Amino acid sequence: xxxxxxxxxxxxDLISVLKIVIIIITTIYVFGNFEPYFEGSDxxxxxxxxxxxxxxxxxxxxxxxxxxxxxxxxxENWRKTSENTLxxxxxxxxxxxxxxxxxxxxxxxxxxxxPIFTIILLILSERISTNFFGRNTGLIVLLxxxxxxxxxxxxxxxxxEAIFSSFFILGIFYLVKYFxxxxxSKIFLASIFFVISSFIRINGxxxxxxxxxxxxxx
Numbered sequence: 001x002x003x004x005x006x007x008x009x010x011x012x013d014l015i016s017v018l019k020i021v022i023i024i025i026t027t028i029y030v031f032g033n034f035e036p037y038f039e040g041s042d043x044x045x046x047x048x049x050x051x052x053x054x055x056x057x058x059x060x061x062x063x064x065x066x067x068x069x070x071x072x073x074x075x076e077n078w079r080k081t082s083e084n085t086l087x088x089x090x091x092x093x094x095x096x097x098x099x100x101x102x103x104x105x106x107x108x109x110x111x112x113x114x115p116i117f118t119i120i121l122l123i124l125s126e127r128i129s130t131n132f133f134g135r136n137t138g139l140i141v142l143l144x145x146x147x148x149x150x151x152x153x154x155x156x157x158x159x160x161e162a163i164f165s166s167f168f169i170l171g172i173f174y175l176v177k178y179f180x181x182x183x184x185s186k187i188f189l190a191s192i193f194f195v196i197s198s199f200i201r202i203n204g205x206x207x208x209x210x211x212x213x214x215x216x217x218x
Contacts, residue, residue, distance in 0.1 A: 030115040035157040043158035045077045050098030059085040093199030117162040118155030167197040
């Protein structure tokens with residue numbers, strides 16, 4: 001019996017256990033410390049636009065602005081259209097994803113959207129780095145990301161960082177995989193993820209000409 005216990009102990013994959021523990025601890029933290037979208041400026045904008053989209057509304061009206069024409073009643077996150085309606089100064093990607101989560105789980109979907117994508121980002125980063133560089137590197141990447149104040153802070157409120165990074169990293173992964181066997185399906189998937197990431201944050205659009213340059217160069 002003692003010998004069996006020793007054999008089982010040897011078979012325990014310590015690195016895998018550490019990875020699981022880190023992900024569990026990070027999950028507890030971001031899910032337990034989420035900030036409601038209405039407590040922030042940008043997050044409130046994303047939340048309101050997402051909820052409006054579920055009702056088929058994008059441009060909104062403002063009675064005070066319509067009556068007075070004073071820009072003070074618009075707010076810095078909205079812009080006037082030629083029809084005297086207001087549209088948000090934000091990419092459409094996050095509000096669309098938020099609308100899907102809101103449709104499924106109401107306000108709780110908006111509360112937990114960023115925490116969910118933060119955990120997805122950690123898992124993707126670990127899996128991809130392990131695939132390219134080995135298990136030890138995957139553990140180091142997971143440790144660094146789970147201890148990053150920037151990632152944890154943005155992962156607790158409705159922001160674009162975790163969602164953008166998740167799709168961007170997937171695009172990079174399939175772009176690299178394309179050059180291994182020149183599989184056209186990989187470059188197709190890479191392009192899809194890059195396009196999605198550019199809808200989340202406009203600065204992601206720069207990867208399209210870079211992708212053309214890299215693929216054309218090879």
